[in-house]
Amino acid sequence: MTDHEHHHHHHHHESSELSETDLRVRALQTILIDKGYTDAAALDAIVEAYEQKIGPHIGARIVARAWIDPVFRQKLLADATAAAAPFGQGGRVGDHLVAVENTPERHNMVVCTLCSCYPWDVLGLPPVWYKSFAYRSRTVKEPRSVLREFGVTLPERTEIRVWDSTAEVRYLVLPMRPAGTEDWSEEKLATLVTRDSMVGTGLPLGPEARP
């Protein structure tokens, strides 16, 4: 079955499937609350944190800082957990974050073939494509064809360095600063840093993206 067919199949059954799933999830919440493992306010707070507070804007600020501040860039590449801490929710990010730098010779991509490991602290929850079977299966074998599906074509000689997150190390890609942004502020630069550029499936926007 192709992804496309799967998608249609899913929509076809969505209404009945969702209601059964909704009931199971409601039951799960009821059991956790009735048994005193948590309360409704705490469950809501977790959802709210990932919907509103923790997302790729955190990583974008870290990248923009690295672009304008060479000392910070060195610190980020040496110990990303420590360097990124001030940008994280509550002024910290968890262990063990590693930043990997794109250069004209090397492009980095991050994947988790075994599950869906992703740097939640600095990028938020992973998008569906990151968790998809197509991305997880193909990225370690044919990363260039995966990149083409994101509209990214790199020079033939560029090394594609794929990081399969098989342990508790989490990777943040430090993309290259777009040309033509030499006099830009950190804040303005951050608007060019897309989520995908920090996973390695995209490149930062160009200066023309902002008037």
Added chain:
Amino acid sequence: MNGIHDMGGMDGFGKVEPEENEPVFHAPWEGAVMAATRVMGANGGWNIDQGRYGIELLPPDRYLTSYYHRWLARCEWALVKYGYADADEIAAGKSLRPGKAPPRGKFTVADLGRVTRRGTFFRETNSTAKFAIGDRVRTRNIHPQGHTRLPRYVRGHVGVVERLHGCQVFPDSAAMGQGDNPQWLYTVRFDGRDLWGADADPTVVVSVEAFEPYLEAVT
């Protein structure tokens, strides 16, 4: 275990289809499952490796549903497996008897930081690392029935140690309830052609994080 979850290098899953302006959750129940699961991790109900193993134990047809359907199935399974609910309660959709106190007690809003900030997996040990950066190593040809984080596509291949990450919780032990059993962790890099054959893209380099028990010296 050699499960459906170990997807690196498989064919047949089609194209990657990024979604424009994707929402964080596609339905409220997805967020609810995520929060419920994270609560039981943060209060010590089960560890991250036990959680991952729970997903790997799903039969392939259930695994191949959706990400949060897997999380839902895993949460129901783990509540029963680790003694926080009984199967009849999951079936009834409500609590029928008192629960078991989780190691870190009830999770409240005050504990939010334990969810939004990852914990540390570093552990102090007296052992010294067997391998150094630049060493050539071969991944062991292992096929454990339990949980492992050594993907099939790198087993038996020769790579180069690129980074050393200190001693960390060993998932193969932690998932089976055998304690942290900390092990040295390395980034090991492989040439794409060594993994995928002479016809593969010569510009591809792939790495995994490999715990020391996954590796042997190449002499």
